[in-house]
């Protein structure tokens with residue numbers, strides 16, 4: 001087994017979710033299809049609610065920013081009183097969501113709506129989040145050794161809490177010291193990692209970030225964060241250069257803490 005020593009200055013482990021703690025297949029085959037299959041009915045049922053209107057406003061604002069992109073779907077302003085107008089607007093929101101999802105976009109607007117939609121499925125027990133078998137034992141060990149554990153995912157903080165609160169391992173929310181999403185910045189931007197360190201109250205070099213996505217690893221590293229790239233079944237392949245350059249782990253159990261050495 002390849003063991004990666006965690007530098008002694010590391011006091012915080014920052015975890016990506018999809019492809020790191022959780023199989024990509026769970027996201028692509030369970031979470032995302034749920035949105036595509038239910039978004040129209042969800043909008044029709046919740047349209048009058050404040051939360052739903054805020055989600056639509058954010059999606060409309062994003063659609064305006066995306067207007068220059070190929071295939072972008074605009075969302076017209078709130079309709080008049082006609083039922084047909086309303087159905088047209090809802091259809092535009094559905095088309096916009098499906099277009100964004102076809103590109104696996106990580107916009108805050110899309111992720112916010114998805115989080116709200118998953119809430120019903122998770123809280124009713126219709127969905128349970130999958131975690132790789134090594135995740136929970138390793139996180140418990142890190143915490144026992146005094147490390148803090150934070151999540152940084154493109155999925156909204158609300159969605160993250162749903163996953164950790166309703167997992168196949170039970171409610172494991174207590175294993176997480178805090179959550180970050182794209183409201184702090186995108187994961188491929190170095191500034192996001194500086195802001196996360198500020199928010200936690202540590203230096204960037206006190207953080208070890210685990211992710212499956214090399215542009216995220218590169219952005220974190222440029223901010224002086226320690227990184228390891230997580231190789232899991234179903235993840236995108238890495239180039240030979242990436243395999244040589246990055247520290248790779250295939251399980252959280254590959255990390256060796258100085259305190260436990």
Ligand SMILES: CSCCC(=O)C(=O)COP(=O)(O)O
Nearest residue numbers: 016017018153154155159160
């Ligand atoms: C709570 S995350 C649900 C999956 C998701 O929507 C997503 O975008 C995952 O992105 P990540 O940054 O965790 O790779």
Ligand SMILES: [Mg+2]
Nearest residue numbers: 016018019212
């Ligand atoms: Mg990921």
